[in-house]
Amino acid sequence: MDENNVSELENAVLMEYTQIAQTMKRFNHVCKELSQNPNEQLLLQLRHLEQKMGLVLTLYKASVWSVIMDEQQQ
Template sequence: MASSSIQMENPYASNPAFSSLESQVLWEYAKLSKHLKTLKNLKNQPLQPHEQLLATLRNLEKQMGLVLTLYKASVWATIVDTEQEMNADREEEASRRYQQGLQEDGMSEGDRTVQEGDEFRPWGI
């Protein structure tokens, strides 16, 4: 696909390997790459302030800031999800051990009542 049409049409939208969000992100990266290549090509031109160049640089700066913010948010979300999964696994394991301890004592959860002066004895230890 021609690089000039990358600004108008998402070349990744029809690829079944990518979700809608993934194709949107890839498209934004492609547009960002095109802007960076344009800036690289401008280094050979004489240094004159161009309004279009300044506008492009401002737009590029905003896009790069947005990419960084989205990246940080996705890393944070991954960390939080992993933490939640680990906590759920720990709680499940603790519950399983508790139930196993009750079964070893021959009790169900409702059979055990705490009396004043009882020691705390997890899992019948």
């Protein structure tokens, strides 16, 4: 097998890495733009989402605690 040739699987993996690298570059660019020019509407939406995530995490912890307590009682 020639060193310059890669298998289909290797090629697929390399393509995935290329796509991830491009996505990360775009993500980095968007983050820089947002940090330099904050979007107040987006910040409000993210704060609202953060509050909801806190509630979801609290409910999740409570349900896990409930399952653990039920198993201990049995």
